[in-house]
Amino acid sequence: MSSQAPNEARVIELRPSQGARPVASPPVRRPPREPLWRDLVGDVLRRERLAQERTLKEVADEARISMPYLSEVERGRKEASSEVLAAAAHALGLGLGDLLSRAQGELVRITSHSQGRSRTTSTPRNNGLCLAA
Secondary structure (H helix, E strand, C coil), rough: CCCCCCEEEEEECCCCCCCCCCCCCCCCCCCCCCCHHHHHHHHHHHHHHHCCCCCCCCCHHHHHCHHHHHHHHHHHCCCHHHHHHHHHHHHHCCCHHHHHHHHHHHHHHHHHHCCCCCCCCCCCCCCCCCCCC
16 A cells, blocks of 8 residues: 555444434335245144134144144244144144145235235136136
């Protein structure tokens, strides 16, 4: 570095001076966060359990899972195995497919809503092919 170069520093005020208005920076737009699968499945399990007016203990006992673990699954804190999900679903009178289908429907509803679409259910693409009975 040359000793003849000016020694300048950029000063950024942490607090604006008296009477000065801070310059607002434009808001940063981030894409909406997609929900986690474990949150969706947990929400479906909890909604179904509450709709049946059953306690965590009742469902956990019937599913043969610990009550604290079922609670964590419902809250989306644990990524449950397919065996645990099937057991919890069966304890609620659902099949594993029913549970996963409801979670998928919730995912479509949430992501369609966050993307500004008006549709609420998944519409399969059939490239103009339609079967009627």
